Amino acid sequence: MAASPVVDRDFQALEFAYRRSPDQDASAPAFHDVVIVGAGPVGLALAIDLAQRGVRVVVLDDDHRLSSGSRAICFAKRTLEIFDRLGCGDRMVDKGVSWSVGKVFFKDEALYRFDLTPEPGHCRPAFINLQQYYVEGFLAERALALQNIEIRWKNRIVGLRQTDAEVELEVDTPDGRYRLRAGRVVACDGSRSAMRTFMGLESKGRVFQDRFLIADIRTSAELLPGGATERWFWFDPPFHPNQSVLLHRQPDNVWRVDFQLGWDADPVEEKKPENIVPRVRALLAASPAKDVHFTLEWASVYTFACMRMERFRHGRVLFAGDSAHGVSPFGARGANSGVQDAENLAWKLALVVGGDAPDALLDSYADEREFAADENIRCSTRATDFITPKSEISRLFRDAVLGLAREHPFARRLVNSGRLSIAATLPATGLNTPDVDAFSGDLVPGAVAGDARLVGTAGPTWLLRELGRDFTLLWFGEAPVWADSTAWRTVVIGGTGGLRDIEGLATQRYDARPGTAYLVRPDHHICARWRAPLAEGLRAALDTATGRR
């Protein structure tokens, strides 16, 4: 494996030391409000979010290293906005390759291009490509800098018992076993979740009969014309006939190539470098790079399933990320939805642990993220069905769509090379207060608050950066005195002393008039809005959003 550039730590070689915890010598099992199982991107994001909210967390991980291989590489705008809140967004974006344009090819012809950020005025790009070990490394560095987080490496759960009052965990370490008690346990331990198995639970769904090869290659040569940072997708290209190919640029001169192999491919044979290299050579021969030198960084042959657990909450144990749900990789909805699980859960858990909201608020985590998982599964299943048609007639329609797409704009919208991750708009029921006034646009209750460039007294800023750690009241125009409250942060746009909407994009996106107000949750989802808000209505909406009514 080639060394990383000197400016970055070699996160793939990094090993975290196992340290004996005082809990291992305690006469009776120690109690912690929140224990997180798994220090991957989901567990670390959740730990940081909770710690920033003043909740002490213990993170148990059965390993002592970060992600092996680049794995998840596409991190969506919403996830980057969450990383901003967690204090590591800039590091991710500075290191990552930002992109928003995708190109789709059929055989040897360019069919069309799409742009995932068709409008200006958003701080973060539609996507960055960044190896998972960097994402985990940056999150781990942030987590290690926070006093409220204790990560225990090489701590493997070997037993679990739940009562009405607590969860008792048995943990194996290099020094032997110990027990600890927890108020809440969040299982972020991945698709083969040991926690799920211990509890006798299953994640069920549809297994796809197809195999794919991931080959990460390193080359100083340029594979895309003009150094483009774009996602390229081929249906049935001449260099890999009858199958699909996907190409992504990563940092450090690494490229991700995803070759569809078909169900009959032999995973052991296909993973051998002597069989991977000719496939890569065929791709390179069709690129501007032609016959260049490259090294193989990492390879994996995989199959996938779209599945989820029936319920994400089981008493005091909650499931987040791949342990709770799995998707096909087309759409970048795996790691992204996991980080979004974490941020949905963090503020609710903080309120419940702090005694500021009833336990039932945690049910809304399961309700909302099960809904989001269904959407992610639906999108990724449809993309997979389009990319890998499972019947003759399905293939006929697929090729008819691709054939028509060259000439006719409508057919391009039917082409599905992956519907890329965007945050789910949560259902109108539950924590949201239904609209009583008429609004246009996409920012309905349940949607993620839209970004916009604003100017404050301290200079330029972004709308999402101005939102508070807890609830935010976004007020357009002159705000009355009562709009200021300790129950929320008030952000005024356009009023005296307020932020100036110089481009008018905030006003436009929020369909705002003077007096319009939005209540935004700690996870940036909108939960209520009014044309003429009253203090009473606002308090009621806040109670609804925190499960207090």
Place this chain on the structure above:
Amino acid sequence: MLNTDFNLDNADDFYEALIDAHRDLSTAQSHELNARLVLLLANHIGTLPALREALAAARSNVLGSGNSALNPG
């Protein structure tokens, strides 16, 4: 006359419904379904010039591509 700009309520919902309609059918049955579907939709459209344009567009796209799925190039 023939609208070839995007005009569906939801592309992915429609495509899923289309493929679902063919589930568990033999290839011969799928051809029968497609023929009936064309006739139903043609009647819904009604306007002959639009239908003629659609027929011509479909035919020229098939002949132009030269290697459709049924006749791999």
